[in-house]
Amino acid sequence: MNLEVLYEDNHIIGVVKPAGVLSQSDGSEPAGEDMLSVIGEYLRVKYNKPGKAFVGLVHRLDRNVGGTMLFAKTSKGASRLSAEMRSGSFKKGYFALAEGYIDTKNGILRHFLYKDEQRNIVTNNPKKGKESILAYETVGRIGKYTLVFALPITGRTHQIRAQLAFSGHPLADDVKYGGKRVSKGDISFPALWSSVISVKHPTKDENIILKSIPRGENISQTWKIQEKQVWEMCEEYLKGIDKDEINRLYGIRN
Numbered sequence: 001m002n003l004e005v006l007y008e009d010n011h012i013i014g015v016v017k018p019a020g021v022l023s024q025s026d027g028s029e030p031a032g033e034d035m036l037s038v039i040g041e042y043l044r045v046k047y048n049k050p051g052k053a054f055v056g057l058v059h060r061l062d063r064n065v066g067g068t069m070l071f072a073k074t075s076k077g078a079s080r081l082s083a084e085m086r087s088g089s090f091k092k093g094y095f096a097l098a099e100g101y102i103d104t105k106n107g108i109l110r111h112f113l114y115k116d117e118q119r120n121i122v123t124n125n126p127k128k129g130k131e132s133i134l135a136y137e138t139v140g141r142i143g144k145y146t147l148v149f150a151l152p153i154t155g156r157t158h159q160i161r162a163q164l165a166f167s168g169h170p171l172a173d174d175v176k177y178g179g180k181r182v183s184k185g186d187i188s189f190p191a192l193w194s195s196v197i198s199v200k201h202p203t204k205d206e207n208i209i210l211k212s213i214p215r216g217e218n219i220s221q222t223w224k225i226q227e228k229q230v231w232e233m234c235e236e237y238l239k240g241i242d243k244d245e246i247n248r249l250y251g252i253r254n
Helices: 035-046 075-087 160-166 229-240 243-253
Strands: 003-008 011-018 067-071 091-099 106-116 121-126 130-142 146-151 192-200 207-211
Touching: 003 207, 011 035, 011 207, 035 067, 067 075, 075 192, 091 130, 091 160, 091 243, 106 160, 130 160, 130 207, 130 229, 146 160, 146 229, 146 243, 192 229, 192 243, 207 243, 229 243
Parallel strands: 067 192
Antiparallel strands: 003 011, 011 067, 091 146, 091 192, 106 121, 106 130, 130 146, 192 207
């Protein structure tokens, strides 16, 4: 794997995870092909380490979702970033290519998501589910799809995929939640991309923002429906994304 590094210092490293790659090995793939292993090997070689390099997994992306990820290079970095995850100050934004036309500029989706562990799918269940809040802005229309920038206020399994589907706009190729098949083969690659991470640096008094767009060899066939128009629209939208803008979008819920 050609590792695309977005940011690196003594404590953290931000990279782009390709769609189809595990965040952490679950034993189902050949050794060394998950992101944790790939980054560990990258650090071992780069810094000529005699043994394994420390890499801390701070958050995960579903296997078939690509995009921006942040890892820790030290135990201090891992501990502090994990604390930010728990406190809700670790903010993440995603691009999603949803079926149909969403005619609202922005909004909030609220559902009660309940995970069926056996089927690995979530349903909207007001009695058993956990309240799930999703803020979004519509970026633009691309053919029969709407490009959405989504920010999960709560961190639930399959939250963006499920909530957009429950609202009548499943993601392209997300067959699990009713989307139409786009990619070839047996694997479905939902049109979801981790585009932005905004977080306080674990050792510095500053905020860092990591950005990426679905473009190049790291994307799935799903994003190649109208690739040039998609990445141009994503790129233009991200020009205006900074810490204040992320906080404003998160504040839509209020």
